[in-house]
Amino acid sequence: MMKVATITLNTAYDLVGRLDRINLGTVNAVETLGLFPAGKGINVAKVLNDLNIPVCVGGFLGKENQKDFEHMFASLKLEDKFQRVDGKTRINVKLTETDGDVTDFNFSGYQITPQDWQSFVANSLEYCQQFDLIAICGSIPKGISPKAFSDWLTQLTDLNIKVILDTNKTALTAGLDAKPWLIKPNQHELEELIGHELPDLSAIKQAAEVIRNKGIANVVVSLGAEGSLWLSDEGNIIACPPKCENIVSTVGAGDSMVAGLIYGLVNQLSQQDTLAFASAVSAWAVSQSNVGVTNPDLLKPILEKVEMTSI
Numbered sequence: 001m002m003k004v005a006t007i008t009l010n011t012a013y014d015l016v017g018r019l020d021r022i023n024l025g026t027v028n029a030v031e032t033l034g035l036f037p038a039g040k041g042i043n044v045a046k047v048l049n050d051l052n053i054p055v056c057v058g059g060f061l062g063k064e065n066q067k068d069f070e071h072m073f074a075s076l077k078l079e080d081k082f083q084r085v086d087g088k089t090r091i092n093v094k095l096t097e098t099d100g101d102v103t104d105f106n107f108s109g110y111q112i113t114p115q116d117w118q119s120f121v122a123n124s125l126e127y128c129q130q131f132d133l134i135a136i137c138g139s140i141p142k143g144i145s146p147k148a149f150s151d152w153l154t155q156l157t158d159l160n161i162k163v164i165l166d167t168n169k170t171a172l173t174a175g176l177d178a179k180p181w182l183i184k185p186n187q188h189e190l191e192e193l194i195g196h197e198l199p200d201l202s203a204i205k206q207a208a209e210v211i212r213n214k215g216i217a218n219v220v221v222s223l224g225a226e227g228s229l230w231l232s233d234e235g236n237i238i239a240c241p242p243k244c245e246n247i248v249s250t251v252g253a254g255d256s257m258v259a260g261l262i263y264g265l266v267n268q269l270s271q272q273d274t275l276a277f278a279s280a281v282s283a284w285a286v287s288q289s290n291v292g293v294t295n296p297d298l299l300k301p302i303l304e305k306v307e308m309t310s311i
């Protein structure tokens with residue numbers, strides 16, 4: 001079986017809540033849904049673990065508030081390669097309004113010193129050699145320049161490891177220089193990357209082609225409730241999951257999709273079956289406050305309703 005690791009450079013606690021309507025400039029009472037140890041790579045690992053794929057997790061964790069992460073790693077038996085750094089892991093606030101709109105407040109977190117980064121680069125390039133597939137997920141924290149990130153990523157791809165990159169803004173732009181094997185921007189991230197709005201599917205497909213032509217073998221664009229698009233040498237396909245009618249929180253939908261893609265790759269599913277499965281996992285994610293698939297049987301009825309089209 002392929003050996004999988006995820007790396008989260010900017011871990012986060014997610015404080016997830018629900019309220020009728022956000023009223024700016026006033027006091028808002030919020031129903032707490034939970035405070036979860038998270039960050040993109042950790043969410044991906046959590047879902048993979050639920051799907052019986054062993055996974056190792058690495059990146060940075062703030063020393064001052066790491067307890068809940070450690071409990072989670074121990075209870076899920078995730079191999080912990082996290083480097084502890086001074087300070088606290090950030091708390092991100094995620095609010096869902098009754099109409100399903102989700103507002104994210106992603107805070108900045110710990111500061112990575114040049115020494116932290118130097119030891120991370122040396123250690124990660126060493127331990128990453130044990131893995132066949134590595135997902136690098138989320139933003140880069142203060143102290144790591146896009147250039148330093150891209151240089152590290154290049155050293156990783158040079159090791160002939162399949163690298164999945166799910167990040168945004170300058171980290172995504174710089175990360176492309178390392179030619180990761182697969183990227184998964186959402187529509188907004190793709191628009192930022194390409195530098196203009198993408199009003200329809202044809203514009204989105206064209207933009208994804210531009211990125212593919214930069215040497216990225218697989219470009220998966222997630223389009224929220226509209227589904228997703230996957231462009232690769234194997235084919236260009238679209239998946240449309242059944243719309244979730246009762247959205248609890250869309251937080252972690254993209255991470256669940258990345259986990260679903262990895263599940264398909266590890267199990268050598270076809271491109272169509274992989275995207276259909278990833279769509280079902282991500283559609284399931286929006287019906288709950290936290291990420292995870294505690295009962296994979298619940299995915300079956302969703303999977304049956306995923307519509308696949310070749311384009």
Ligand SMILES: Nc1ncnc2c1ncn2[C@@H]1O[C@H](COP(=O)(O)OP(=O)(O)O)[C@@H](O)[C@H]1O
Binds near residue numbers: 221226250279283
């Ligand atoms: N309202 C929804 N109903 C069903 N599936 C959804 C919904 N929102 C998102 N998804 C699924 O989750 C995937 C990722 O969502 P998206 O919002 O694009 O990612 P991100 O969280 O990275 O912004 C989508 O491609 C789709 O499969």
Ligand SMILES: O=P(O)(O)OC[C@H]1O[C@](O)(COP(=O)(O)O)[C@@H](O)[C@@H]1O
Binds near residue numbers: 010012014040253
């Ligand atoms: O590292 P970033 O880009 O700031 O994102 C971190 C946030 O992304 C999440 O992993 C959710 O991501 P998705 O909704 O894209 O799946 C949260 O758990 C976390 O707070």
